[in-house]
Amino acid sequence: MTETNPIIVATEVHKWYDTFHVLQGVNLTVERQEVVVLMGPSGSGKSTFIRTLNALEDFQQGQITIDGMELSADLGNIEAIRQEVGMVFQQFNLFPHLTVLQNITLAPIWVRRWPRSKAEEVAMQLLERVDILEQAHKYPGQLSGGQQQRVAIARALAMQPKIMLFDEPTSALDPEMVKEVLVVMRSLAESGMTMVVVTHEVGFAREVAHRILLMDQGTVVEEAPPEQFFQHPQEDRTKLFLSQIL
Amino acid sequence: MSLTQPNRPSPPSWKSALTWLRRNLFSTWYNSVLTLVSLWVVYQGGRGLLVWMFSQAQWTVVQVNIRLFLVGRFPVDQLWRVWLVVLMMAAVTSLTAGILQSSRRGLMGVGLVTAGAVGLVPLFKGQSSDIIWVLAIGSMALVNLGLGPMLKARLPSQRLSRGMVTLWVLALLSLLWLLLGGWGFSPISTQQWQGLLLTVLTAVISMGLSFPLGVLLALGRRSPLPVIRTLCIVYIEVIRGLPLIGILFVAGIMLPLILPSHIQLDDLVRAICGLTLFSAAYLAENVRGGLQAVPQGQIEAAKALGLPPLLVVWLVILPQALRSVIPTIVGQCIGLFKDTSLLYIISLVELTRISRTVINQPRFIGRYAEVYLFIGLIYWLVCYLISVGGRHLERQLGVE
Ligand SMILES: Nc1ncnc2c1ncn2[C@@H]1O[C@H](COP(=O)(O)OP(=O)(O)O)[C@@H](O)[C@H]1O
Ligand SMILES: [Mg+2]
Numbered sequence: 001m002t003e004t005n006p007i008i009v010a011t012e013v014h015k016w017y018d019t020f021h022v023l024q025g026v027n028l029t030v031e032r033q034e035v036v037v038l039m040g041p042s043g044s045g046k047s048t049f050i051r052t053l054n055a056l057e058d059f060q061q062g063q064i065t066i067d068g069m070e071l072s073a074d075l076g077n078i079e080a081i082r083q084e085v086g087m088v089f090q091q092f093n094l095f096p097h098l099t100v101l102q103n104i105t106l107a108p109i110w111v112r113r114w115p116r117s118k119a120e121e122v123a124m125q126l127l128e129r130v131d132i133l134e135q136a137h138k139y140p141g142q143l144s145g146g147q148q149q150r151v152a153i154a155r156a157l158a159m160q161p162k163i164m165l166f167d168e169p170t171s172a173l174d175p176e177m178v179k180e181v182l183v184v185m186r187s188l189a190e191s192g193m194t195m196v197v198v199t200h201e202v203g204f205a206r207e208v209a210h211r212i213l214l215m216d217q218g219t220v221v222e223e224a225p226p227e228q229f230f231q232h233p234q235e236d237r238t239k240l241f242l243s244q245i246l
Numbered sequence: 247m248s249l250t251q252p253n254r255p256s257p258p259s260w261k262s263a264l265t266w267l268r269r270n271l272f273s274t275w276y277n278s279v280l281t282l283v284s285l286w287v288v289y290q291g292g293r294g295l296l297v298w299m300f301s302q303a304q305w306t307v308v309q310v311n312i313r314l315f316l317v318g319r320f321p322v323d324q325l326w327r328v329w330l331v332v333l334m335m336a337a338v339t340s341l342t343a344g345i346l347q348s349s350r351r352g353l354m355g356v357g358l359v360t361a362g363a364v365g366l367v368p369l370f371k372g373q374s375s376d377i378i379w380v381l382a383i384g385s386m387a388l389v390n391l392g393l394g395p396m397l398k399a400r401l402p403s404q405r406l407s408r409g410m411v412t413l414w415v416l417a418l419l420s421l422l423w424l425l426l427g428g429w430g431f432s433p434i435s436t437q438q439w440q441g442l443l444l445t446v447l448t449a450v451i452s453m454g455l456s457f458p459l460g461v462l463l464a465l466g467r468r469s470p471l472p473v474i475r476t477l478c479i480v481y482i483e484v485i486r487g488l489p490l491i492g493i494l495f496v497a498g499i500m501l502p503l504i505l506p507s508h509i510q511l512d513d514l515v516r517a518i519c520g521l522t523l524f525s526a527a528y529l530a531e532n533v534r535g536g537l538q539a540v541p542q543g544q545i546e547a548a549k550a551l552g553l554p555p556l557l558v559v560w561l562v563i564l565p566q567a568l569r570s571v572i573p574t575i576v577g578q579c580i581g582l583f584k585d586t587s588l589l590y591i592i593s594l595v596e597l598t599r600i601s602r603t604v605i606n607q608p609r610f611i612g613r614y615a616e617v618y619l620f621i622g623l624i625y626w627l628v629c630y631l632i633s634v635g636g637r638h639l640e641r642q643l644g645v646e
Contacts, residue, residue, distance in 0.1 A: 082551070097565045
C-alpha cells in the first residue's frame with residue numbers, strides 16, 4: 001500500500017447476537033475514492049458488517065474509524081458520522097408521506113440547516129443527475145422500483161457524504177430496472193465517490209470495483225482486485241462461491 | 247358482468263331504476279323475501295314514529311327552550327359573543343378545509359346547511375339578528391372554502407401551514423377571551439357555560455389536550471428507558487381499567503376533599519382534566535398501533551441520513567403513524583363527545599343535564615320523548631359531522 005490516509009478503518013470487529021457470533025473479527029481498510037465490493041453467501045454477515053460502518057448496528061469488540069472519527073461505544077458523535085456516510089438500502093426505504101423532492105431535502109434542511117431554496121436547488125441537480133427530474137413532485141408510491149432506488153441514491157447524496165454504502169441496491173428490483181440503477185452507481189464511482197457495495201452483480205464488481213472481498217461466516221475469506229478475484233481466486237471457499245454465482 | 251363502458255353512467259330512467267332494484271333487492275328469492283320483510287319492519291316502526299312526530303308530539307317544549315338547549319343560562323345580552331365565536335370557528339375551519347381540499351360538494355353542502363339554518367330560525371321563534379348571524383356565518387364559510395384553494399396556489403406550502411397554525415392559535419385564544427371575558431369584556435363565569443356550548447367546548451378542549459398527552463404516552467411506552475416505559479404502561483393500564491364515571495367522580499368530588507382547601511379548582515377545569523386523562527390513555531394505545539405499523543426500514547433510513555432521534559420521531563415516524571390511525575382517532579373523538587353526557591355527575595349543566603331541567607319545567611312535565619329525541623338528533627348531527635370531516639381528512643392525508 002502506498003496510500004496512507006484511509007477513510008474507513010475497521011479492525012477486528014466482533015459482534016454477537018446473543019450467543020450467535022455473527023462477525024468474527026472483520027478487517028477492512030478503504031482508501032479515499034476507492035470502490036470496494038463485498039460478496040458472499042446469504043447470511044455471511046455482509047449486511048451486519050456494512051451497517052456497523054454507520055452505527056445502525058453496534059459491535060462488541062474491535063475498532064472502527066470513519067474519516068478520523070472513532071465509532072465509540074458512547075456514540076456522542078454518531079450523527080456527525082452518519083452525516084458523512086450515505087446509505088442505500090435494498091428496500092429503498094423512501095418516506096412514503098413525502099414527495100420525491102421533500103424526501104431529498106429533508107435531511108439537508110433539518111440536519112445541515114440549509115435554507116429551503118438551496119436544498120431544493122441541490123435536490124433538483126441531483127434528480128437531474130439520476131435522470132428523474134420530472135418526478136420531483138410525485139410521491140414514492142407512484143414510482144417504479146428503479147426510479148425509487150435512484151431517488152434513494154439522490155437522497156443520500158444530498159447530504160454530500162464522503163462515503164456511500166450500498167446494501168444489495170438492486171436485489172429487490174425487476175431485472176429490467178437493475179441497469180438504470182447500476183448506471184447511476186457507476187457514474188458515481190467515476191466521479192470519485194468512496195463506495196462500499198454489497199452486491200452480486202458480477203459485471204459491476206468486475207468493471208467498477210477496485211477491490212473485492214469475500215465474506216463467509218462472519219470473516220473476510222479473500223480480498224483481491226477484481227481481475228485476480230474472478231480469474232485466480234486463492235481460497236477454496238471463493239472458488240466454490242464463484243462456481244455458484246457465475 | 248356487462249361490457250358497457252364503465253366510465254359513463256347510463257342515463258337515469260325508470261328502466262335503469264328497475265334494473266337496479268332487481269339486481270340489488272330482488273336478485274334471488276331469499277333476497278326478495280328479506281327485502282319484503284325489511285320493508286314491512288321499517289314501515290311498521292317508521293309509521294308509528296312519523297304519526298307520533300307529526301300528530302301527537304308537542305314540539306313547543308323544544309321551540310320555547312331552544313336557547314336553553316344551545317347555551318343554557320349564558321347571559322342573553324352577551325349572546326353575540328357566542329355568535330362571534332361560532333363565526334370565527336366557521337371561518338378558520340372552512341379555510342382549513344378549503345386548503346386541504348377544494349370541492350364543489352363542500353360549497354354546496356355549506357350553502358344548503360346555511361339555507362336550512364335560516365329556515366330554522368323563525369321555526370324556533372328567533373329574531374332577525376339571528377338570521378343575520380346565520381347568514382354571516384354561512385357566507386364566511388362559503389368565501390373561505392373558495393379562498394382556500396387560491397391561497398394554496400399562491401403561497402409556498404411552508405408559509406401557508408405556518409400561517410394556518412398561527413390563525414388557529416389566535417382563534418382559540420380569542421375564543422377563550424370572548425367566552426370568559428376580561429380585558430374590556432364583562433367577565434362570564436364558566437358556570438354560565440351550559441347546554442350544547444358546554445358540551446362542545448369540553449369535548450374539543452379535552453380532545454385537543456389529550457392528543458399531545460396521548461402521543462407522548464404512546465412514545466413513552468416504546469421508550470428504551472425502563473422507568474419511563476413502566477410509568478407509561480402503568481398509567482395507561484390503570485386508566486383503561488377504570489370507568490370514566492369513576493374518574494370523573496374522583497376528579498369532581500374526591501379531588502376537592504383531597505386538595506388543601508385554599509386550592510379551588512373550577513368545576514369545568516376538573517371535568518376537562520378527567521376527560522383528558524381518560525381519553526389520553528386510549529389515544530396512546532391507538533397511536534401505539536400506528537407506531538408499530540411504521541416499518542423498521544423507515545427509521546433506519548432516517549437515522550442513516552444523520553437525523554437525531556427526536557427528529558426521526560417528529561419528521562418520519564409520527565406523520566406516518568398518525569395518518570394510519572386517523573379512523574380510530576375519529577372514532578375516539580366521537581366517543582369523547584358523547585361521553586361528555588356523564589359530566590352531570592359533577593354538576594355541569596351540559597346538553598343532557600339541561601334536558602332534565604327542561605323536562606322538569608311545570609309547563610312541560612312528561613315531555614320526555616320530544617326532548618330526548620331532539621337532543622339525540624343534536625348528538626347525532628355533531629357526531630356525523632365529525633365522521634364526515636374525518637373521512638375527508640383521511641382521504642386527503644392517507645398513505646396508501
Ligand atoms: N437481529 C438479528 N438477530 C439475530 N440474528 C440476526 C439478526 N440479524 C441478522 N441475524 C443473523 O446474522 C447473520 C448475518 O446476517 P446478514 O448480515 O443479514 O447476512 P447477509 O447480509 O450476508 O445475508 C444471519 O445468519 C442472520 O440470520
Ligand atoms: Mg444482506
